[in-house]
Amino acid sequence: MSVKILTDSTSYLDDEICNKLDIKKISLYVSWDNLSMKEVEVDNNEFYRMIEEKGIPKSSQPSVGEMYEEMKKIVEKGDSLVCVFLSSEMSGTYSSALMVKDMILKDYKDAKIEIIDSKSNCMQLGFAVMAGAKAVKEGKTLDEVVEAINQNIRRSRFLFIPDNLEYLKKGGRIGSAKALIGNILKIIPILTVEDGKTSILTKVRTKKNAVATMVNKVIKDKSIYGLKEIVVHHINCYEEAIELSKVVKEKLSIKPKIVDIGPVIGLHVGPGAIGLVYYTEKDMR
Numbered sequence: 289m290s291v292k293i294l295t296d297s298t299s300y301l302d303d304e305i306c307n308k309l310d311i312k313k314i315s316l317y318v319s320w321d322n323l324s325m326k327e328v329e330v331d332n333n334e335f336y337r338m339i340e341e342k343g344i345p346k347s348s349q350p351s352v353g354e355m356y357e358e359m360k361k362i363v364e365k366g367d368s369l370v371c372v373f374l375s376s377e378m379s380g381t382y383s384s385a386l387m388v389k390d391m392i393l394k395d396y397k398d399a400k401i402e403i404i405d406s407k408s409n410c411m412q413l414g415f416a417v418m419a420g421a422k423a424v425k426e427g428k429t430l431d432e433v434v435e436a437i438n439q440n441i442r443r444s445r446f447l448f449i450p451d452n453l454e455y456l457k458k459g460g461r462i463g464s465a466k467a468l469i470g471n472i473l474k475i476i477p478i479l480t481v482e483d484g485k486t487s488i489l490t491k492v493r494t495k496k497n498a499v500a501t502m503v504n505k506v507i508k509d510k511s512i513y514g515l516k517e518i519v520v521h522h523i524n525c526y527e528e529a530i531e532l533s534k535v536v537k538e539k540l541s542i543k544p545k546i547v548d549i550g551p552v553i554g555l556h557v558g559p560g561a562i563g564l565v566y567y568t569e570k571d572m573r
Contacts, residue, residue, distance in 0.1 A: 289366040291424045291433050294358060296350070296381055297328050298374045298552050299414040300521075309421035314358050316381065316552045318345045327551040335551045336524050336559050344455065347552045349381040355388040363392055363399040368430045370402045372417050372437055374409040377484035402434050407484040409553055411519045411565040412446040443513070444567040446481045447489065447505060448521060449498045451560025453477075478502055479563075499532060499562070503539055506564055510540060514569030518544045524559035532562055 295301070297315040306313060315326035318335070320342045327347075330338075339345070362369045371389075376382035385403045392399055406413040419440035423433045450456060476498040478489045489505070492498050506518065518536060522529035529546045536544045549561070 291368045292362045293421045294371045295417045296373050298409040301414045311421050314350045317348045318551045320345045359392050363396045368400040372404045375407050375484035376405045408481045412444050415567050416440045442571040446565045447502045448563025455558030518566035520544045520546045521549050521563040523549045523554045523561040
């Protein structure tokens with residue numbers, strides 16, 4: 289029997305990668321007053337059209353029942369399971385998984401299950417998941433797979449720039465006064481994720497300067513830690529993502545993949561946001 293990997297939809301790993309590396313996914317939800325849907329079931333363009341029509345929805349974690357069924361499918365075959373989920377500071381998905389693990393162990397006493405808090409989301413989560421899945425393909429043990437995931441978490445960084453601060457304000461990530469002043473003065477925060485929480489790396493004037501500052505941070509990290517892989521993230525601004533990918537290729541001599549950010553994370557940051565996720569050859573933390 290082998291080790292299987294389970295993650296959630298906010299990793300934004302596409303079906304091709306999941307099929308190739310045998311990664312299982314469980315979806316989070318977005319909901320308005322009269323409508324709830326899995327984020328994997330709605331097209332990004334359609335989602336932002338719906339926001340214009342219905343307003344900003346809420347996000348929610350998978351149900352305990354769904355989580356139980358996904359884990360059960362794996363352990364009942366005798367396989368070990370490693371679950372890697374988005375930050376416990378951002379969602380209850382991780383804590384639900386711990387609860388479900390206890391439920392599973394009551395029914396399958398010999399099951400081996402590890403639950404990992406990625407302390408992030410998007411491709412910072414996705415890269416950790418892929419590191420674990422690649423370790424499985426290499427025939428690594430359960431403990432070695434867990435270490436490969438944790439090593440990637442220590443070596444990765446997520447930098448992103450919101451187009452405006454309105455979504456962060458509505459999501460409680462920034463106060464109304466700061467959002468108003470920031471939008472008026474065109475002050476753009478470069479955000480990152482540390483210890484599972486969104487934090488401000490620095491603030492600059494104009495989005496153009498923010499993009500340049502973000503790329504320079506990657507260049508600095510590369511000089512200290514080396515660079516393995518990098519992706520360009522965007523929320524409904526594909527043309528900007530193409531331009532950023534060109535800059536990355538020119539400055540870092542590496543061609544990044546462009547990855548859409550889906551509804552659950554998108555509703556907290558807003559359309560027009562752009563970012564970089566990368567991991568290095570040495571530990572950054």
